[in-house]
Amino acid sequence: MLSNTLKVGALLGLAIASPVHASESSSNECRCFPTDDCWPSVSVWNAFNQSVDGRLVATVPLATSCHAPHYNKEICDELREGWDMPEEHYKSSSSFMAPFFTNGTCDPYHPVSKPCRLGNFVRYAVNVSTPTHVAKTLQFATEHNIRFIIRNTGHDYNGKSTGAGAISVWTHHLKDIEFKDWSDKYYTGKAAKLGAGIQGIEAYEAAHERGLRMVSGECPTVGLAGGYSQGGGHSALNSRYGLGADQVLEWEVIDGNGNFLTANREENTDLYWALSGGGGGTYGVVWSMTSKAHEDTKVSGLNLTFTTTGISDETFFKAVEFYNSRLPYIVDEGVMSLCFLTNTSFAVEPMTGPGVPLAKLESLIEPVLKEFTRLGINYTYQSEEFDSYLDQFNTQVPVVTVGVAQYGSWLLPRTVVESSNDLHELTNSIRTVLAEDATFTTVAVNVSKEVTGDVYNAVNPAWRTAIAHTLMSTVWEYDEPKKMQEKRDLMTNKLVPAVSRLGPNSGAYLNECDFQQPNWQYAFYGKNYQTLRSIKQKYDPHHLFYGLTAVGSEDWTVSYSGRMCRSNGSASHIEI
Template sequence: MYTLKLPWPCLLTLLLVGAATHDGNSVWAKRTTAFQTRSTAGKSSSPECRCFPGDACWPAPSAWNALNESVSGHLVATVPIGSVCHGDTYDADACGAIQAAWTTAETHTDSSSSVLVPYFANQSCDPFLPRDAPCVVGTYVQYAVGVSGVSDIQSTLSFARENNIRLVVRNTGHDYFGKSTGAGALGVWTHHLKDFDVLDYSSPLYTGKAIRMGAGVQAGDAAAKAFAEGLTLVAGVCPTVGLAGGYTQGGGLGPLTSKYGFGADQVLEWRVVLADGSDVVATPDRHPDLYWALSGGGGGTYGVVYSMTVKAHPNELTTAANLSFSNNGSNDDTFFKAVGAFHAVVPALSDAGGTALWTVQSRGFSLGPVTAPGVTKETLDSILEPVLLRLQYLGIPYSYSSAEFPSYHESNLAYNPPGSTPGVQIGGRLVPRSVFTGNEDGFNQAVRKIVGQGAAVTGVSFTAPNEVNFDNSVNPELRNSMISFQVGTLWNHTDWELNLRNQDLITNTFIPSLADLIPGGGSAYLNQADFREPDWQQVFYGETYETLLQAKARYDPDDLFWGMTAVGSDRWAETEDKRLCRVS
């Protein structure tokens, strides 16, 4: 059975489908003329718009060369990784390899320009389009600076300010909102900031083990290095996500949330370069408003984080479990009775301190992993036993396994091995416990209706601590919820119009069917939601939004940092040709 799942920080994962590997484009290069943005000849930039390629204000090659020299040759000119499938650079073998590797995360995360959500590439040099289709930089960043330290970041910000160029903060391209790309943009590429140090940390609010990591450190490497030191870090399950970026800055929901809290709850200090080039350390008592905003208020919004220090926890026994069963299509009623049986035990899983990830499709159900730190196999099996008994009663064959491990890291490697990451479009809603338990049948019916139209529904259950050592800007509705539901549709590489229709279904049909069950329409987890959410300020940020706006005004008064659905982003909008302009 093929199973789609939308894990905490990852894009849609398609299990049981292999993919080749590809190195991506991480080679330092000077600007070439082989790949250009679509022509804007005759246009000129308004003071109310960022300067755009083809405008008279666009920096001359000599200016870009000077920037390259100032950053020690680390300026990367974007050559789309799909260029081997088009025009004079066509290479049949290389094109086949890139197509086969397209659903491998590293194909994009190790690139200075590529993104994992195909919509935001806008078919720019798409390897799945015909050979004679245009190969243009399009919505990819025009250039990126692979920063190696603070001075590189400062030089990049200064160049963007002085030349009125759109700026993008990017690390791996893992994001559902297009924040890590942008037409005509200059990227601050933090991917190579890989410092990792274990500390004995002491402050008035925390004394104990901590880890300071560069913004380019990814979850898989961080988990392995922490494990070698006898430690566990709060992270998501996807190994290629950069922890200090949008994951933690957007809240940081993950398998250890029920045990230790969100990723943002772990942060002891942020090291960040502000829009004016200032290099500051933000802690609960130094620049506390900046610390607060960065800890849950969204990535790429208030400054360029280049380092993060977080609490580290001792390794401890962790039990994991997986369960799957198919729907052969002969009796949907029977299948959804089984799904309802699982939904009935979700509160007990959360009460035990565990988190669970499950996906429902028309063709089957997949639970996995359940992560339960400090819980024995016997206890976890007993919580899930009613589901197994119900499956037996209904005559539905299933596959179930569970096991104890000495650490979370080992349980995650065994029960959640990395999968492929095909393109996906999503939307989401958070569900408080009382709302879910008071209307399980209503949610079961909503899920059934959604998957019946070809989408997948993934749930993540957790119990978040309401008391944390450091006040932060995590949306209170996230902290007060028990389930984060996501709805996803797979991206079709050859049918753009179908993708747009699916996008409309998510925005106008699927998410409203969940929102209608929640008083006030509900909220969504900032990192996993619909970028077209009509009331995104309230849905994503809740009561924190106005205070976050104040922090934005203080630390980035000229909106150098912009990303779709980021705090204050409604002051700007992309025009038809994707240039960024102020909203009048």
């Protein structure tokens, strides 16, 4: 943390991403940038630091030790070894896990001689421990017209948790957790109040100790109260309880005026509705989230894999098509099935049945096994019943890496797999994706109203009629910007359209999406978009909260240098 003028002055000497173009001079239409005359002086920053109890953190990029003149081989080798794991990043106040948005400024994979720049990293972070710290940071950003960012773990595929020349509130250390009995006319049962910094595995373990389980993601380190629940939140428990956003009972949030608000179904209901599925980082700074906690029971799980060795392409895609045809029968029993396809492999890892007896889960997959055998496929199969969800999660859910891919997605309507013609078209779409050496993932769930019950939120309506969230990904290669942009455009122009054509009126999961998605307002938010915009205006009157493809982001553009300026309102884009 900053504690004296020397440290602040040292930071101000670091380089930014690139020289500012002459046409980008500071104006009231642009956020103040570090090279501008409006940028606060060292003394102003130090005064602000004192006002937040010395909790201002100056950004030093995590990979500084991988570049001259601070190169340290031992440290850099260690960083490189763990760079694709979330744990390497979320302990930092500035590092993030979306490689496209680092713009090659400072990582372990570029030449040592390449200078380590601040680039798209936030300039400062406030390690907040009280709501007052948040309010003071919002006030400071407003007074000095500085870009503002909300950051917890940096686990965001589209760079929402960072921004050049920005100040952020860092919520990662807000780790309070309180279990309680909740009773109102909408829900009666166990609940947990989670600080904004609580991560999935922390919630899982705390609930497990009390004989409970909570809905969170397959990645154990994701921030539960952040973009995960605010953006919807898929989970192995979705088909039993609904999405992450469907669990939320109450929010505590600091709005754009610095007011500390409680939002639930009876108080600030519009804000409650928007935060529950309408996207993270755009209506206020969440301080805590209270969500349903469910009784833990036995959980059945299974893995099923095979490779293309010894079989034809035709056989492979027949197997894929048959598996997809069985998805309604599987998810309607409260099961989630996670399937990864490449041009050389098929892997269900895992299929999860909370409260589903092992014999029942095995009966659901039996037709698939019989068809694989008939096709002559040599598969590997393992099934097991566990005493708790945490046991199954720790045993069967694969390790989730970061910084290794870029993504696009589409919510696949249930009707596609219920029609033989549409099912065949889905197979053709998968062929198109795999032919480009991409991975095709299906997160098969049922989150219809029959599963969720009485919920009130802004979740993309396309989720309610979907059979799966489909995710397309291409491998990331550091220090290959031209190649990666080509892959990015491939995602936008070919891979996502290959699937979206099957359900053009559906949408995409906004937490795992193509940030270049055309018509993103409808694709990510559906019919809720205009209502969400009006709610944002109410709680964010100074237009502080911004994230690429977040509600209202079309009002801004971010240039190659990182400068953020008002747009003509036609589109949200970034040119880093």
